[in-house]
Amino acid sequence: MEITVKPKANLLFSSYLLLFVIVGNQVGIGVMGFQRIIFREAGHDSWISVIIAGISTHLVAWVMLKTLDLYGSTDLYGIHEDVYGKWLGRIFSSLYIAFLLMGALIVLRNYIEVVQTWMFPDAPAWLFAVLLLFLMVYGVSGGIRVIVGFCFLSLFFTIWMLLLLIYPYQYAEWIYLSPVMEASMIQLLKGAKEMTLTIVGFEILYFIFPFLKEKEKAGRYTHLGLLLTTCCYLLIMIVSTIYYSEDQILQAIWTTFMMFNVIQLPFLERFEFVGISLWILAIMPNLLLYTWAATRGMKRIFQWKQKHALYLFTIVLFGVSIFLNTRLKINALNDFSGKFSFYIVYVYPFILFIIAWFRKWLKRKI
Amino acid sequence: MKRRIGAAGLSLFISATLVITGCAQQKILDKMGLSVVIGYDRVDKDRLLGTNVLHQFDPMASESVQIVASTAYTSKGTRDKSNLEMAKKAVSGQLRVTLYSEQLAKEGIINLVDTLARDPTIGARVFLAISKGRAHDILKHRYPEFGNIGTYMYQTISQNIEGESMISPTLHDFMHDYSSVGRDTILPYLEQRGKEGNELVISGAALFQQDRMVGVIPTKEVFYVKLLRDRFQAGSIEISIPREVLGKYMKVSQKKRGNDPIFLVLDTLSSSSTFKLVDKNRPQINTEIKITGRLQEVSEVVDLSKPEIIHKIEKAISQAMMNEGNKVIAKLQKLETDPIGFGEIYRSSVRHSNLTRDKWYEMYRDAKLNLKVEMTLVRTGVIE
Numbered sequence: 001m002e003i004t005v006k007p008k009a010n011l012l013f014s015s016y017l018l019l020f021v022i023v024g025n026q027v028g029i030g031v032m033g034f035q036r037i038i039f040r041e042a043g044h045d046s047w048i049s050v051i052i053a054g055i056s057t058h059l060v061a062w063v064m065l066k067t068l069d070l071y072g073s074t075d076l077y078g079i080h081e082d083v084y085g086k087w088l089g090r091i092f093s094s095l096y097i098a099f100l101l102m103g104a105l106i107v108l109r110n111y112i113e114v115v116q117t118w119m120f121p122d123a124p125a126w127l128f129a130v131l132l133l134f135l136m137v138y139g140v141s142g143g144i145r146v147i148v149g150f151c152f153l154s155l156f157f158t159i160w161m162l163l164l165l166i167y168p169y170q171y172a173e174w175i176y177l178s179p180v181m182e183a184s185m186i187q188l189l190k191g192a193k194e195m196t197l198t199i200v201g202f203e204i205l206y207f208i209f210p211f212l213k214e215k216e217k218a219g220r221y222t223h224l225g226l227l228l229t230t231c232c233y234l235l236i237m238i239v240s241t242i243y244y245s246e247d248q249i250l251q252a253i254w255t256t257f258m259m260f261n262v263i264q265l266p267f268l269e270r271f272e273f274v275g276i277s278l279w280i281l282a283i284m285p286n287l288l289l290y291t292w293a294a295t296r297g298m299k300r301i302f303q304w305k306q307k308h309a310l311y312l313f314t315i316v317l318f319g320v321s322i323f324l325n326t327r328l329k330i331n332a333l334n335d336f337s338g339k340f341s342f343y344i345v346y347v348y349p350f351i352l353f354i355i356a357w358f359r360k361w362l363k364r365k366i
Numbered sequence: 367m368k369r370r371i372g373a374a375g376l377s378l379f380i381s382a383t384l385v386i387t388g389c390a391q392q393k394i395l396d397k398m399g400l401s402v403v404i405g406y407d408r409v410d411k412d413r414l415l416g417t418n419v420l421h422q423f424d425p426m427a428s429e430s431v432q433i434v435a436s437t438a439y440t441s442k443g444t445r446d447k448s449n450l451e452m453a454k455k456a457v458s459g460q461l462r463v464t465l466y467s468e469q470l471a472k473e474g475i476i477n478l479v480d481t482l483a484r485d486p487t488i489g490a491r492v493f494l495a496i497s498k499g500r501a502h503d504i505l506k507h508r509y510p511e512f513g514n515i516g517t518y519m520y521q522t523i524s525q526n527i528e529g530e531s532m533i534s535p536t537l538h539d540f541m542h543d544y545s546s547v548g549r550d551t552i553l554p555y556l557e558q559r560g561k562e563g564n565e566l567v568i569s570g571a572a573l574f575q576q577d578r579m580v581g582v583i584p585t586k587e588v589f590y591v592k593l594l595r596d597r598f599q600a601g602s603i604e605i606s607i608p609r610e611v612l613g614k615y616m617k618v619s620q621k622k623r624g625n626d627p628i629f630l631v632l633d634t635l636s637s638s639s640t641f642k643l644v645d646k647n648r649p650q651i652n653t654e655i656k657i658t659g660r661l662q663e664v665s666e667v668v669d670l671s672k673p674e675i676i677h678k679i680e681k682a683i684s685q686a687m688m689n690e691g692n693k694v695i696a697k698l699q700k701l702e703t704d705p706i707g708f709g710e711i712y713r714s715s716v717r718h719s720n721l722t723r724d725k726w727y728e729m730y731r732d733a734k735l736n737l738k739v740e741m742t743l744v745r746t747g748v749i750e
Contacts, residue, residue: 174709182717182718245547246546247545247546248545250544261538262490262491262538269460270459272486
């Protein structure tokens with residue numbers, strides 16, 4: 001396997017689109033109900049946890065970019081091979097592929113759960129799985145440029161929903177934010193850690209990096225994207241805190257959608273139905289990017305055809321998502337993946353950077 | 367290659383769409399009975415009487431509403447039982463008001479409200495209300511002056527909330543206050559009045575301790591609760607001030623009318639309040655309220671062109687509001703209910719208070735809650 005990747009010029013895309021990729025892959029399923037997990041730790045100071053989590057993403061993304069810069073133009077699979085050698089590298093890369101698939105699985109399964117709870121309680125899960133996976137196969141077959149284009153559209157189709165926070169804001173009670181900083185630093189950090197599931201997604205940087213036209217501009221757009229996501233989350237968190245009482249947040253499963261409950265328009269009694277249906281546009285980038293990165297791994301490590309890997313993964317995703325059929329199992333999956341992602345997304349990049357940097361340094365010495 | 371996927375994709379997409387629409391439960395308007403109001407009463411120790419007011423979509427029907435009642439052990443149980451005697455399926459997507467009888471409310475209604483909050487087809491803006499007497503009687507009664515009790519009841523409540531004479535009693539507000547540590551719910555209290563009970567009136571507000579009703583206050587006192595709990599933006603009130611305040615400015619003929627108070631009507635009221643926790647061990651909260659408004663009516667002829675008279679009136683109004691307000695607060699303390707949310711003020715000003723409901727009720731009982739009001743008359747209409 002070649003360590004450096006030099007995709008054909010017609011596959012490259014402009015760097016500013018990286019912003020949409022980062023936001024598209026971060027915003028997905030977590031934002032529908034991240035409030036209560038953080039509230040459990042940090043209470044009404046959760047918004048501070050959101051800021052802390054946001055800042056940490058900048059730090060991690062910076063390290064990721066530094067690691068990638070050491071090689072010029074490569075992806076995580078190339079770095080793994082260089083750092084760990086052929087066999088160990090393959091094992092690490094396979095683990096990462098499993099992690100990526102888990103990301104796709106979580107998005108898929110949680111979205112189906114939301115649709116079933118709110119809109120079609122009597123429609124079977126497999127049907128939605130088939131529909132979503134079909135769209136996913138269609139998108140991933142189109143290649144990276146199609147996926148990036150979709151991310152671009154997806155942001156514009158969903159970001160206006162932030163304006164809807166005006167409705168719950170009418171019921172706002174600012175008193176619920178005070179006293180500020182009642183939670184201890186440890187609680188705030190714990191809360192920030194619970195943000196993991198919601199805020200991850202920017203690790204896609206590792207895979208998409210070689211496809212950028214101007215690689216030196218990657219940092220700027222990555223950080224802009226991360227900032228945008230953090231601002232959205234912060235806004236949602238603050239509005240939820242002042243709209244709900246603490247116990248209400250702790251009970252609500254999909255707090256963000258629950259807030260839509262208060263919107264009543266003359267021509268549309270219940271807005272959630274529109275919101276949830278449109279949310280498919282926000283979760284598709286997750287599905288597409290994660291699966292694409294995973295199939296790309298199969299191609300890079302095992303020289304599979306990307307198409308074959310895609311079919312295999314689709315069947316796996318379908319099977320597992322059918323198996324996870326109750327709220328309890330889904331919660332267990334979310335909890336597990338939250339913990340797992342924390343180490344993979346937050347801790348691992350630092351370790352990888354140190355090893356990679358050390359190797360480069362050794363080579364230069366010799 | 368790409369085109370093949372496109373064609374196959376399109377056909378699969380269309381078939382999947384067809385299959386999905388076939389799978390989901392259909393909801394055809396003609397086959398639905400839309401619940402607008404649901405009333406609940408206690409029948410015996412553990413059975414409920416649910417009264418469902420449904421909209422009729424049948425142009426041939428002589429009445430625009432249908433009323434179905436049935437008894438069961440749970441609220442959703444009554445709905446299922448009601449379906450047995452209906453040609454159309456009852457659905458709750460258009461539910462506007464749920465009415466609970468006073469008797470039921472005194473036992474606690476959280477399990478009935480919780481099921482509303484749990485149901486995704488019900489919006490957060492459904493109103494909750496308490497009925498004096500049985501909810502069934504109010505809903506079942508044929509009112510000659512209005513045909514559709516369902517929409518009428520909804521509009522009565524919503525009109526009064528918009529006019530700021532009632533505190534918003536939505537499902538969201540109930541659940542919010544119920545799960546807050548330091549604030550209690552307050553809901554409109556409806557009763558039938560007039561000859562043969564042909565009128566439906568909001569006669570006051572029901573006070574709650576969590577989900578248990580503990581008392582009623584008349585609408586006049588609701589004003590003060592609202593003043594302290596929310597902000598006024600366009601409310602109005604009738605208030606009385608003692609006659610001697612304006613005594614020397616009145617004509618001799620008017621002075622002779624004895625000692626009846628003078629009545630004033632203020633409207634376009636807007637208020638802002640500041641709360642200050644002075645003592646946290648034995649809670650003392652000082653509240654300062656600033657109100658501005660327009661003097662709309664005075665029950666006596668008074669020369670309003672002189673600034674000193676206006677100042678006198680302002681002072682008298684402030685004093686009257688302060689007295690009334692403090693009385694209402696004392697009453698609420700006695701009933702051990704905190705619809706104003708002093709508990710939240712305590713919680714938000716004391717770090718690490720770990721306030722719980724029980725703790726707060728204990729403190730609330732003998733907390734010192736002082737109210738100060740400052741009234742400014744902005745204008746007095748088009749003539750002085």
